[in-house]
Amino acid sequence: MSSTQGAHAATQGARARARIExxxxxxxxxxxxxxxxxxxxxSLRAVARELGMASSALxxxxxxxxxxxxxxxxxxxxxxxxxxETAHTQVAGAAPAxxxxxxxxxxxxxxxxxxxxYALIYGSPVPGYxxxxxxxxxxxxxxxxxxxxVRDAHRGNGVAQWKLSAEVTPEAxxxxxxxxxxxxxxxxxxLVAAFAQLFGLVNFEVFGxxxxxxxxRQAFFRHAAARLxxxxxxxxxxxxxxxxxxxxxxx
Amino acid sequence: MSSTQGAHAATQGARARARIExxxxxxxxxxxxxxxxxxxxxSLRAVARELGMASSALxxxxxxxxxxxxxxxxxxxxxxxxxxETAHTQVAGAAPAxxxxxxxxxxxxxxxxxxxxYALIYGSPVPGYxxxxxxxxxxxxxxxxxxxxVRDAHRGNGVAQWKLSAEVTPEAxxxxxxxxxxxxxxxxxxLVAAFAQLFGLVNFEVFGxxxxxxxxRQAFFRHAAARLxxxxxxxxxxxxxxxxxxxxxxx
DNA sequence: ACAAAATCGAGAGCAGTGATCTTGCTTTGG
DNA sequence: CCAAAGCAAGATCACTGCTCTCGATTTTGT
Numbered sequence: 001m002s003s004t005q006g007a008h009a010a011t012q013g014a015r016a017r018a019r020i021e022x023x024x025x026x027x028x029x030x031x032x033x034x035x036x037x038x039x040x041x042x043s044l045r046a047v048a049r050e051l052g053m054a055s056s057a058l059x060x061x062x063x064x065x066x067x068x069x070x071x072x073x074x075x076x077x078x079x080x081x082x083x084x085e086t087a088h089t090q091v092a093g094a095a096p097a098x099x100x101x102x103x104x105x106x107x108x109x110x111x112x113x114x115x116x117x118y119a120l121i122y123g124s125p126v127p128g129y130x131x132x133x134x135x136x137x138x139x140x141x142x143x144x145x146x147x148x149x150v151r152d153a154h155r156g157n158g159v160a161q162w163k164l165s166a167e168v169t170p171e172a173x174x175x176x177x178x179x180x181x182x183x184x185x186x187x188x189x190x191l192v193a194a195f196a197q198l199f200g201l202v203n204f205e206v207f208g209x210x211x212x213x214x215x216x217r218q219a220f221f222r223h224a225a226a227r228l229x230x231x232x233x234x235x236x237x238x239x240x241x242x243x244x245x246x247x248x249x250x251x
Numbered sequence: 252m253s254s255t256q257g258a259h260a261a262t263q264g265a266r267a268r269a270r271i272e273x274x275x276x277x278x279x280x281x282x283x284x285x286x287x288x289x290x291x292x293x294s295l296r297a298v299a300r301e302l303g304m305a306s307s308a309l310x311x312x313x314x315x316x317x318x319x320x321x322x323x324x325x326x327x328x329x330x331x332x333x334x335x336e337t338a339h340t341q342v343a344g345a346a347p348a349x350x351x352x353x354x355x356x357x358x359x360x361x362x363x364x365x366x367x368x369y370a371l372i373y374g375s376p377v378p379g380y381x382x383x384x385x386x387x388x389x390x391x392x393x394x395x396x397x398x399x400x401v402r403d404a405h406r407g408n409g410v411a412q413w414k415l416s417a418e419v420t421p422e423a424x425x426x427x428x429x430x431x432x433x434x435x436x437x438x439x440x441x442l443v444a445a446f447a448q449l450f451g452l453v454n455f456e457v458f459g460x461x462x463x464x465x466x467x468r469q470a471f472f473r474h475a476a477a478r479l480x481x482x483x484x485x486x487x488x489x490x491x492x493x494x495x496x497x498x499x500x501x502x
Numbered sequence: 503a504c505a506a507a508a509t510c511g512a513g514a515g516c517a518g519t520g521a522t523c524t525t526g527c528t529t530t531g532g
Numbered sequence: 533c534c535a536a537a538g539c540a541a542g543a544t545c546a547c548t549g550c551t552c553t554c555g556a557t558t559t560t561g562t
Contacts, residue, residue: 015509015558040291044549054512056551065549124374124458169474171467178464192465193452193475200451201444207375213429214443216422223420224444231482266529266538296519305541307522316520 023061025051027075030068031117038116039069069120074138076117081141083110088145096153097226097234103145104198104225111202118206122199143195147180150191153234154183187233194228201225274312276302278326281319282368289367290320320371325389327368332392334361339396347404348477348485354396355449355476362453369457373450394446398431401442404485405434438484445479452476 029047044065048055062068087106091099111118121139172185180188201224204210205217214220230236280298295316299306313319338357342350362369372390423436431439452475455461456468465471477487 013559019509043547045547055549056513057511059550060510119375122454122460124370169470171465171470174466175464189471189474190478193471193478196455196460197448197451197475200448200454203373203451203454204447207373209373209447213426214422215425219420219422220440220444223440224448227441227444227482231478264530270538294519295521306520307542308540310521311539 019061026058026061026068027071030072031075034072034116034120035114039120042069044068070135072117073120074135076114076121077135077138077141079114079117080107080110080121081138081145083107084142084145088149095234095237096149096156097229097236099149100146100229100232100234101222101225103142103149104228105222107142107198108202108205108221111206115206118202122203123207143179146195147183147191150187150232150234151180151183154187191232194232198225198228270312277309277312277319278322281323282326285323285367285371286365290371293320295319321386323368324371325386327365327372328386328389328392330365330368331358331361331372332389332396334358335393335396339400346485346488347400347407348480348487350400351397351480351483351485352473352476354393354400355479356473358393358449359453359456359472362457366457369453373454374458394430397446398434398442401438401483401485402431402434405438442483445483449476449479 026047029050030042033042033046033050042065044058045055048058062071084103084106087102088099091102094102111122168185169189172189175192176183176185176188179192183191201221205214205221210217210220226236277298280301281293284293284297284301293316295309296306299309313322335354335357338353339350342353345353362373419436420440423440426443427434427436427439430443434442452472456465456472461468461471481487
């Protein structure tokens with residue numbers, strides 16, 4: 001039928017190829033409805049209607065509505081991860097603190113551009129259950145990115161001075177062993193917290209909690225992200241001065 | 252019918268009294284279903300069924316399902332605010348930093364005890380739109396609490412040393428004028444960010460994002476809340492030492 | 503190459519949902 | 533005491549997720 005019956009379509013029968021095409025079309029339309037009306041109004045029947053097929057036919061591709069949603073969740077994680085990675089590679093040469101901020105800003109930008117998909121992955125889980133383990137690899141891309149930045153800083157000299165009188169708790173050691181065995185446990189603990197706090201900032205902005213509170217949200221976020229970077233120990237290359245960040249809490 | 256028909260029920264006719272009783276019963280049953288299955292599975296018909304009334308009768312009390320939800324949202328904000336305030340008064344005499352941590356812990360505890368109600372107010376907005384302005388007063392109770400703590404610290408001597416080379420941005424001045432004119436703008440800016448970051452931590456924990464990452468979440472949260480307190484400038488009364496917090500980033 | 507097996511699309515149908523409308527009944531208030 | 537307003541119930545509409553069956557097509561085994 002279509003003109004795509006070229007020479008390189010030999011991988012498995014034409015039926016398998018049609019299957020992934022239809023699957024992609026379903027996800028595409030679903031994503032459109034998701035972006036338009038949100039996850040709660042995503043309707044299998046409406047997707048089928050828009051695609052000109054019977055609603056029952058959809059169940060050949062996704063066993064249930066929740067399965068469609070988890071597929072969209074994985075895609076959203078990947079989309080966010082890719083956006084973050086792209087932003088990161090574009091500032092690959094910069095200091096770790098700059099890279100940290102760039103990645104944070106990329107996360108924020110993506111979230112603001114795709115609020116409903118963001119809500120799908122970092123808002124409240126839609127029906128009430130948590131996503132299956134298949135989402136884990138896609139979800140950890142941003143994790144890896146930020147951990148890598150701190151690791152680079154730790155190896156190189158962009159590193160923080162962490163004169164840590166901070167106790168090495170057993171929990172911090174556990175997390176460090178799991179996530180980044182080459183980093184000092186207190187740094188890992190702070191990093192994990194910073195990760196959650198980053199998404200707290202994005203959450204408040206995307207979900208309108210900053211309405212009538214913060215106006216220049218771009219600048220506000222940048223400052224907060226910079227403080228977060230400073231918090232995990234990343235220092236900014238200072239043109240003049242002590243080499244410390246702009247904000248210096250404590251005595 | 253009930254035994255509550257005492258002498259002080261003279262306020263308005265018995266019909267008005269029945270109305271608020273039925274309204275309360277509806278909200279109670281709705282809250283039960285909400286806690287049991289989450290907001291997406293909250294069904295008007297099921298509530299009516301459980302209450303032994305026709306589904307259409309419910310619309311005399313709540314014009315739509317969303318109106319019921321917003322009523323629950325306001326209640327949830329109030330419940331959280333009350334829990335936080337109770338926790339705060341119980342440590343009224345303590346140092347600001349201790350009180351800060353107590354309030355943060357109360358927020359976390361409440362969220363873990365009422366995950367679905369928490370998701371209603373700090374997760375992604377259920378249908379896709381943000382709650383109307385009627386929720387604002389109830390929502391700001393925790394805000395006021397934390398601002399008050401920092402204000403107390405600023406007035407008293409539990410205060411932070413904020414040797415702020417931090418620039419006073421116009422946005423920070425705006426927020427300070429709106430939220431706490433008596434506080435230095437940079438403190439207000441950091442406070443607002445800390446607020447969002449606090450709920451980022453709670454979000455990750457309630458929504459399972461810390462699964463297989465953080466195990467001893469109680470201790471982890473306490474440390475993070477302490478760092479947040481330190482971040483907004485609150486210092487801990489140190490038995491011995493410099494008077495600084497346990498964690499000292501920067502040079 | 504041909505039959506058997508797996509896959510697919512469509513339709514009908516079930517149980518459930520939010521919301522509206524009409525019809526009587528009860529309480530209220532002049 | 534009787535009209536007016538508030539209330540509950542039933543029927544109904546348009547919609548949802550999901551299951552099942554039944555032909556038609558494709559793939560696969562021999």
